[in-house]
Amino acid sequence: MNAAKVLDAKGLACPMPIVKTKKAIGEIESGEILEVQATDAGAKADLTAWTESTGHELLDSSEADGVYTFFIKKG
Amino acid sequence: MxxxxxxxxxxxxxxxxxxxxxxxxxxxxxxxxxxxxxxxxxxxxxxxxxxxxxxxxxxxxxxxxxxxxxxxxxxxxxxxxxxxxxxxxxxxxxxxxxxxxxSEYLEPVKVGDLSDGGELYQFVRLGKGCLSYLVESQGEAMIIDSNRMIQPYLDFAEDKSLTIKHVADTHLHADHISGGRKIAEETDASYWLPPKDATEVEFDYNGLEDGTEIEVGNTKIKVQAIYSPGHTIGSTSFIIDDQYLLTGDILFVESIGRPDLAGKAEDWVGDLRNTLYSRYKELSNDLLVLPAHFSKMSEMADSGVVAKKLGDLYKDNSGLNVDDEQEFRKMVTENLPPQPNSYEEIRQVNMGKINPEDEKQREMEIGPNRCAVN
CATH class of the missing domain: 3.40.250.10 (Rhodanese-like domain)
Incomplete structure (x- = not known):
């Protein structure tokens, strides 16, 4: 997937992954994709709920070796 | 600030x-x-x-x-x-x-006195609705249905200068990780489990059979095991000092146990019916029922104890008042609430088959217990 920006939020605890995601999404254009990498286990449910409540779209999420990767399309 | x-x-x-x-x-x-x-x-x-x-x-x-x-x-x-x-x-x-x-906090609440001056305590885990027990008599203690966090029990025993002699689980738990084995290891106590729930466990234990009597303290507070299957095939209750009935996950204050957490609802529903509608009926109505769970705050008395007399439960608990056997069968096998989080993995931990890191164990237990049919 072609991400306009990649955010490394690995090692950060809640609420920082979302705080940083929000900031990063503000720096890309509508329709562009943000890739977020996080290690906080709570990030998945929170990012899913956050994208829903803010009108962005969570295109894909996956987990490998304890790292969660999310692709979010800016709404 | x-x-x-x-x-x-x-x-x-x-x-x-x-x-x-x-x-x-x-x-x-x-x-x-x-x-x-x-x-x-x-x-x-x-x-x-x-x-x-x-x-x-x-x-x-x-x-x-x-x-x-x-x-x-x-x-x-x-x-x-x-x-x-x-x-x-x-x-x-x-x-x-x-x-x-x-989820991990335990509050010890005194349930009452024993005939020889000993005492019975209920450890209330408010965040998960788990209830565990400590019987103390003449400087000795027995712990039943311990939570994963064992320090509160060890601290409590130390404060009161008690030697933990026995640790037991009424059944193989599916909603929380038992600390029973760990307490027994740390204190050299005997660890008791019903053999029918322990066929796959990978450690040594003492078998709790129907009629097993365990003594706590010199004056022989009797802890009497009663085989009472239904939630699991091995589920065992305890009568303590002829006053208290520890029902495990078979009977709660406002509900009854569910028979499906080991995937055997159809097989075990008959046992559950038999335990609730005949086995317990033979016991004294004056026994104070002390379950291993609660799910609503209304089950807690003003004293902070979750308990009710067996006779009152036969009047007030709707799960004990379903006369029709088919209707009962339907109630406990259909429309059940979701299963507890990670219940299959939790059973594996309690059997000693897997041993995840502390942090993982903590996460497996997050959430409500969901052991009851409401």
């Missing part, structure tokens, strides 16, 4: 029915799954990620002072608490260690 509030302080408020206003900032699905509850607790939910731009809209829904902010671990609640403090709300606190700490 925001202040931390410990799980112990929250527990005191819940049990003493002191007012507390909680803003829970976890996401909506976690909040719906499980939250801090109590008769004096007012709680509202607003996820922290909806408050990043400011707390103005939520401030209108909050009292002017004494608000506790709660999240999963702690970080987000601190952030939101700071924002509320800046917005002018007084006495804002956050839950130290978050819902994880709440």
């Amino acid at each position: 925001i202040k931390p509030m410990t799980a112990a302080q929250v527990a005191k408020r819940v049990m003493n029915q002191e007012e507390l206003f909680i803003l829970d900032v976890r996401n909506e699905s976690e909040y719906k799954d499980w939250k801090i509850e109590g008769n004096s607790i007012h709680v509202i939910n607003k996820p922290y990620f909806d408050l990043l731009d400011g707390v103005e809209e939520i401030v209108e829904e909050l009292p002017n002072e004494d608000v506790l902010v709660v999240c999963a671990k702690e970080g987000s609640s601190k952030m939101v608490a700071d924002m509320l403090d800046e917005a002018g709300i007084k006495e804002v606190s956050y839950l130290e260690g978050g819902m994880k700490a709440w």
Whole structure:
């Protein structure tokens, strides 16, 4: 997937992954994709709920070796 | 200045029915799954990620002072608490260690005295609805249905100069990880389990058979095992000092156990019926029933103890008043609530088959117990 920006939020605890995601999404254009990498286990449910409540779209999420990767399309 | 509030302080408020206003900032699905509850607790939910731009809209829904902010671990609640403090709300606190700490907190409550001067305590795990027990008599103690966190029991025994002689589980638990084996290892106590639940366990134990009698203290407080299958095939109850009936996950104050957590609902429903409708009926109505769980605060008496006389349960508990056997069968095998989180893995841990790291074990246990048919 072609991400306009990649955010490394690995090692950060809640609420920082979302705080940083929000900031990063503000720096890309509508329709562009943000890739977020996080290690906080709570990030998945929170990012899913956050994208829903803010009108962005969570295109894909996956987990490998304890790292969660999310692709979010800016709404 | 925001202040931390410990799980112990929250527990005191819940049990003493002191007012507390909680803003829970976890996401909506976690909040719906499980939250801090109590008769004096007012709680509202607003996820922290909806408050990043400011707390103005939520401030209108909050009292002017004494608000506790709660999240999963702690970080987000601190952030939101700071924002509320800046917005002018007084006495804002956050839950130290978050819902994880709440899930683990145990409050010992005295149930009553034993005939020789000993005492019986119920350890209430408010955050998960788990109840465990400590019988003490003449400097000796027995612990039943221990939680994974064993330190509170060890500290309690040390404070009262008790030697832990016996540890038992009424059945193989599926909703929480038993600390029984660990306590037994640390204190050289005997660990008792019903053999029918232990066919696959990978450690040594003493078999609890119907009629097994365990003595605590010199004056022989009797702990009498009664085979009472239904929640699991091995489920065993205890009569302590001819006064108290520990029912495990078979009978609760306002509900009854579910037979399906090992995947055997159809096989075990008949056992459950037999235990509840004939085996327990032969026992004295004056026995005080002490279950291994509760799911509603209404099951807790003003004293903080979750208990009710067996005779009263036969009058008031709807699960004991389904005359038609088919209807009973339907009730306990259909329309069951969702199963407890990670219940299959939890059973594997309790059998000694897997041994995940502490942090993983902690996460497996998060959430309500869901051992009852309501």
